[in-house]
Amino acid sequence: MLGYVVHRLGSLVASLVVASVVVFAAIEVVPGDPAAYMLGMNASPETVAALRTELGLDAGPAVRYLDWVGGMLTGDFGVSYTYRTPVAGMVADRLQVSLPLAVYALALSTAIAFPVGIWAASRRGTAVDAGVMGATQLGVAVPNFWFAMLLVLVFAVNLRWFSAGGFPGWGAGVGPALKALTLPAIALALPQASILARVMRSSLLDTLGEDFVRTARAKGLTRGQALRRHALRNALIPVLTIVGLQFSFLLAGAIIIENVFFLPGLGRLVFQAISARDLVVVESVVMLLVFAVIVVNFAVDLAYAAVDPRLRRRA
Template sequence: MTLFLLKRIAIGLVTLLVASMIVFSVMEILPGDPARLMLGMNATPEALDALREQMGLNAPVVERYISWAGGMLTGDFGRSFTYRAPVIDLIAERAVVSVPLALIALTLSTAIAIPVGIFAAARRGKLGDTVSMGTAQIGVAIPNFWFALLLIYVFAVWLRLVPAGGFPGWSGGVWPGLKALILPSIALALPQAAILARVTRSAMLEVLGEDYIRTARAKGMPRRKVLWRHALRNAMIPVLTILGLQFAFLLAGTIIIENVFYIPGLGRLVFQAITQRDLIVVEGVIMLLVASVILVNILVDVAYALVDPRLRARS
């Protein structure tokens, strides 16, 4: 297990290095002068030169990449020229909103999707299966930002049960903060739950056709026990894959939802940084998301090995 984990970590580090090169290169080839975009078209040449020097834009590309990547290794993501604050502080301030939002959405998505997928697989071809998968198909087709607007109208404007947007901060208490994240979490979770439910159903149907499942049923094992103890565990590999991808998508997909609900999270931070051409903030947030995806993939690989020891033996 230790060798298995070390190999996955090594692959993750190499992936992170390559991703950092790609992110830095893409930011470099973007059209436009960041200094001129930040100071405006009427800025004097002296002011532009001073800002370029302050931002390090006059240094060679390789030197700037090494400085940027080396700084991230020590926790120094640079300093925002728009907010006049360290990027790591901005990320930490916004992550305490975005990470709970993504985790709540993932929990809701999993809690809804797996039981629905099992229910549909157990009633293949029947009315329950048709209704469940039909509803899931609608959930896949609906964009989450449109669903978010619908939730705002129903629960915030019409019923007045929750706030329509904004975030009071955790200092005001856990419940007010969670209440502000309810609608964004649902808007993120339901489309993902629809996808996960379909994957769960397909994986369960494949497993339910295996000989050992038929043998268990022939021995008189209760149907519920067959589904939850034997079939589900062996169907978890594709489900875990989708769960890992979904967490990364939920963390990155908050850009739209946070702007719809006016939530000061990472998504809103990177959107504002893009519009203000604050590239150092954009690079920092993107690398954080990349690192999160790599970490989640490592955890998913470990979960694979725990669910199916044969995968660990082959690694």
């Protein structure tokens, strides 16, 4: 197991290095000068040059890349061009919204998908199975932003159970904060739960057809006992991949939902930074999201090894 972990750690570091180069290069080729954008069209060339020097934009790409990477390693993400405040503080403030929202949505997605997928697989070919598959197909087809607006219309405008948007902050208490995140989390969770339930059902049906499950049934176990004791553990391997990818998507891809509900998260921060050409904020936030994706995939690989002993022996 230790060899497997060391091998995956090496892959994680290599992936982060390559990702940092790609992110920096992609931002570099974006047309336009942030200094000229900040000062406006009527700014003199001398003023633009002075601002470029102040922001460190006159240094070469290699120097700026090394300064950026070195700063991130020490927790210094630079200073925002637009707000003139440390990017690390801005990201930390926005993570207090985006990270709980992603965890909340993933917990809802998993809590819905696992029992629904297992229930559909245990009743394959019945009306229950057909109904579940039809509902999950609808969940996959409906865009989450449209579903979010529908939730606002029903539960905020008509029923007035929730607010239509905004975030009171964790200082107002855990209850009000979680209540403000409930509708966005549901809007994010239901499409992902539909995907996860379908994957869970398919994986479980494939496992139920294996020889070891038939052997367990021949020894006297009922279908439910064979499913719980033998099939479910083996069926979790492909499902873990989807769970890991879903968390990465929920953390990095909630920009539309955060704008629908006016949540001050990372998604809105990236959107505002792109609009203001605040490239240092874009670079840092995108790299942080890439880091989250790679770390989640690393955790999924470790979960693979815990579920499937063949990976540990192979490593």
